[in-house]
Amino acid sequence: MRQFTDERGGDSVAGVEFGLHLLADDPNLTFIAFVAMVLLAVIAARFGFYAARNRRATVATGDGVLWEYLLAVGIVATVYALVGVLEIVSSIRATFKQGLLLAVVLLLALAVREVYYNAALSTAAEGRTDFRGRQALELAFVGVVAVVIFGIALLGLRRELLALQGVGALVFAGYGFRFGRRQTDAAMVQGTMIDSLLRHLLPVLAFATLVPAIDLATVAGLDRIVVVHLQVVFVIMTATALMTATIKLRQNLASL
Amino acid sequence: MVEEQSSDREGLPEQLVETLADPATARSQTPYLLGVLDDGEPDHRLVAGTALCLVARSYPELREAVAERLLDRLDGDAHDEVGHALDYLATRYPETVEEAVETLEEDVGTGARERLSRSGAEGGFLRSESLAPGGRDRPVGRTQVAGEGDVDDPRQVYTADPADPDADVADHGDGEDDASEDAGGQDGDDRDADDRGRDGEDGDERDGDGGTTSGVTTVTLRAVSRRLSEVVDRSKFDELTVLTEGRRDRYGAVFRTAGRLDGEEYAVGLTVYRLPEDHESFVAGFRTTAERWQEAGSHRAVLPVYDWNVHPRPWAAVEHTGESLATRSDPPSEPLWTVIELASGVAHAHQHGLVHGAIDPGNVRYRDAVLDDSRRQPLLSSPGIATLSETGPAGSAPGDTDSADERPRPGGLDPRYAAPEHYDDSYGRIDGSTDVYGLGALLFRLCTDHHPYTGDAGTVRGKVLSEGAPEPRRVNPDLPDSLHRVVRKATATRKLKRYETVTAFERELAQAREALLAEVDDA
Numbered sequence: 022m023r024q025f026t027d028e029r030g031g032d033s034v035a036g037v038e039f040g041l042h043l044l045a046d047d048p049n050l051t052f053i054a055f056v057a058m059v060l061l062a063v064i065a066a067r068f069g070f071y072a073a074r075n076r077r078a079t080v081a082t083g084d085g086v087l088w089e090y091l092l093a094v095g096i097v098a099t100v101y102a103l104v105g106v107l108e109i110v111s112s113i114r115a116t117f118k119q120g121l122l123l124a125v126v127l128l129l130a131l132a133v134r135e136v137y138y139n140a141a142l143s144t145a146a147e148g149r150t151d152f153r154g155r156q157a158l159e160l161a162f163v164g165v166v167a168v169v170i171f172g173i174a175l176l177g178l179r180r181e182l183l184a185l186q187g188v189g190a191l192v193f194a195g196y197g198f199r200f201g202r203r204q205t206d207a208a209m210v211q212g213t214m215i216d217s218l219l220r221h222l223l224p225v226l227a228f229a230t231l232v233p234a235i236d237l238a239t240v241a242g243l244d245r246i247v248v249v250h251l252q253v254v255f256v257i258m259t260a261t262a263l264m265t266a267t268i269k270l271r272q273n274l275a276s277l
Numbered sequence: 278m279v280e281e282q283s284s285d286r287e288g289l290p291e292q293l294v295e296t297l298a299d300p301a302t303a304r305s306q307t308p309y310l311l312g313v314l315d316d317g318e319p320d321h322r323l324v325a326g327t328a329l330c331l332v333a334r335s336y337p338e339l340r341e342a343v344a345e346r347l348l349d350r351l352d353g354d355a356h357d358e359v360g361h362a363l364d365y366l367a368t369r370y371p372e373t374v375e376e377a378v379e380t381l382e383e384d385v386g387t388g389a390r391e392r393l394s395r396s397g398a399e400g401g402f403l404r405s406e407s408l409a410p411g412g413r414d415r416p417v418g419r420t421q422v423a424g425e426g427d428v429d430d431p432r433q434v435y436t437a438d439p440a441d442p443d444a445d446v447a448d449h450g451d452g453e454d455d456a457s458e459d460a461g462g463q464d465g466d467d468r469d470a471d472d473r474g475r476d477g478e479d480g481d482e483r484d485g486d487g488g489t490t491s492g493v494t495t496v497t498l499r500a501v502s503r504r505l506s507e508v509v510d511r512s513k514f515d516e517l518t519v520l521t522e523g524r525r526d527r528y529g530a531v532f533r534t535a536g537r538l539d540g541e542e543y544a545v546g547l548t549v550y551r552l553p554e555d556h557e558s559f560v561a562g563f564r565t566t567a568e569r570w571q572e573a574g575s576h577r578a579v580l581p582v583y584d585w586n587v588h589p590r591p592w593a594a595v596e597h598t599g600e601s602l603a604t605r606s607d608p609p610s611e612p613l614w615t616v617i618e619l620a621s622g623v624a625h626a627h628q629h630g631l632v633h634g635a636i637d638p639g640n641v642r643y644r645d646a647v648l649d650d651s652r653r654q655p656l657l658s659s660p661g662i663a664t665l666s667e668t669g670p671a672g673s674a675p676g677d678t679d680s681a682d683e684r685p686r687p688g689g690l691d692p693r694y695a696a697p698e699h700y701d702d703s704y705g706r707i708d709g710s711t712d713v714y715g716l717g718a719l720l721f722r723l724c725t726d727h728h729p730y731t732g733d734a735g736t737v738r739g740k741v742l743s744e745g746a747p748e749p750r751r752v753n754p755d756l757p758d759s760l761h762r763v764v765r766k767a768t769a770t771r772k773l774k775r776y777e778t779v780t781a782f783e784r785e786l787a788q789a790r791e792a793l794l795a796e797v798d799d800a
Binding site for chain 2 (some may be wrong): 022078079115207208210212213215216217218273275276277
């Protein structure tokens with residue numbers, strides 16, 4: 022199935038043609054996808070900017086890891102969105118880009134875990150001291166992301182890789198939500214600023230997870246065009262959730 | 278300033294200049310100075326009077342003798358400088374001058390008292406803030422400044438109380454609480470404005486002299502009243518009668534006054550704020566803060582502000598309060614209710630854009646007389662004022678406390694209740710989260726009857742920044758989980774882990790209280 026159609030020829034730079042390239046021959050889908058990607062690029066860049074400023078402001082107080090994760094979320098999400106824009110305005114085809122969002126999901130899950138470990142009284146919670154176990158798990162997660170990105174880039178959208186991408190996203194999200202649930206249930210955290218930040222990050226995690234996870238439907242036999250439509254919707258939802266999380270970051274920065 | 282002093286001294290006798298420069302070694306110059314007061318040029322007399330005061334300050338044993346010599350000169354032709362010098366001594370060392378007056382012949386003594394009052398009314402050294410007398414919050418009973426006010430109902434005026442409960446814990450730290458300096462000690466234009474205001478009052482006060490019960494005390498009160506005359510003029514009160522000399526508060530000088538407005542009497546605590554170096558920004562900030570405080574004062578747990586102004590310098594007339602949580606002898610019988618009330622007041626202040634910034638026991642005040650002592654309404658005092666001033670625990674050096682009982686330095690927040698951001702900018706700025714910390718620290722104190730931290734300022738600073746949130750269970754192992762948790766969350770070192778809002782703190786504390794009350798009921 023052909024996914025992309027050249028609407029009109031454009032200038033060619035280093036073998037890359039610039040011009041409008043419709044997604045799935047559908048101008049409406051292309052327009053909405055373009056808006057979604059630009060929106061996500063701007064909001065994610067802003068999110069990363071405020072994460073960086075929070076990191077700089079709290080470098081002495083030990084919150085650095087949390088802000089580093091969130092900064093990475095902003096950067097990778099921005100790259101994902103810019104790649105999406107490039108796919109529309111050029112002949113570049115980055116079929117691996119959902120792997121970037123998989124990386125965003127992983128980073129968000131790790132950020133939520135860090136929030137949990139950062140929270141008062143959970144500092145000594147079980148798992149925190151099991152550094153080797155955590156490290157091994159992190160490496161495994163990063164390996165999944167690497168396999169998905171490089172696998173799709175080299176081998177194309179193979180069913181196995183799409184399945185790994187979808188399952189990986191669900192596992193990462195489950196990992197993050199496990200910590201998120203623990204924390205939101207912890208009386209020691211309720212009503213605090215970090216609780217509020219977490220509650221704003223969880224929707225981002227949820228919607229970002231759905232973008233790569235929905236590719237499981239492709240594996241199950243659903244038309245990929247339908248899946249791409251759904252992915253665009255979830256990208257918009259991710260951007261929206263990220264916007265409110267950015268407000269939280271700004272609020273925290275204002276108090277520093 | 279140094280250049281001005283040098284130029285002023287041009288033309289003065291060398292002996293006078295040397296005495297002025299080093300009064301501590303000028304004991305033998307006393308007769309010379311008295312001689313200059315008698316026969317010198319006006320400028321020389323002025324300097325000689327100043328030098329005499331300085332010498333008297335340096336040699337306590339000379340004070341009475343100097344006072345006697347000055348009283349001897351209080352005849353009809355006495356130079357004004359004699360009265361000025363005596364006025365200073367009378368205000369600074371009232372007992373000594375009183376003794377000197379007592380030694381005079383009755384008729385001479387009476388004349389001296391009158392002259393003292395007159396000289397006081399004319400101003401003099403008292404108008405020079407650099408030589409202003411030390412003030413103590415010494416209630417003077419029903420004594421009313423002669424010629425000022427006509428509070429005819431004695432019940433409306435405070436009675437003397439030797440064990441003044443109004444003394445803040447911060448007040449004890451300074452052996453020489455010089456409230457008068459705070460009330461008038463200012464530079465430049467402000468001082469000029471103050472002086473101009475007083476000049477306008479002088480004639481009236483001289484004419485209104487009369488009926489005093491104690492010449493020395495009256496002179497002192499006159500001096501204070503004169504110093505506050507511009508404040509009184511600008512206040513909305515029809516009358517504002519100064520009742521005490523004033524005491525030094527952490528933010529400035531506080532005077533008990535009685536106000537009358539539209540026929541109603543008000544017990545007023547008048548605070549004249551101390552100006553920091555950057556007084557322009559303080560004044561600008563004070564306007565905003567006072568406006569918001571006045572709005573927030575509508576809440577039952579916020580000390581009401583009757584009036585305020587920034588001229589001649591920032592001042593606020595608030596409801597008079599008696600003791601503070603720091604000075605209460607008995608702990609509140611309803612500690613949780615007290616903190617919930619305060620949290621409600623802080624939340625109300627936050628809604629008006631006002632961050633307190635220095636919540637500690639000294640800033641929790643109580644009204645004097647209550648019928649039901651079980652639920653004395655706490656009143657949050659001076660919201661936002663601390664954030665205008667640079668003074669605070671962050672500036673305190675190790676050992677900067679005043680005594681072994683670790684009282685805080687006057688002018689600053691109690692270091693034991695200061696949030697990490699008070700000590701270190703890297704923990705963020707002073708904001709609503711800081712107030713959450715302050716309330717948590719208060720809750721610690723009320724739940725455990727101990728301060729969150731102990732030690733001198735340097736030790737406390739180290740503990741606050743390195744040990745994390747204080748653990749009330751260490752002090753009170755029987756503390757319920759719910760309260761332990763609320764204290765820990767409120768006093769978390771990092772803002773990220775504190776209650777996001779005071780309302781969240783208040784809500785959880787109220788829930789904890791309800792649960793505890795229910796447990797008691799069930800039991």
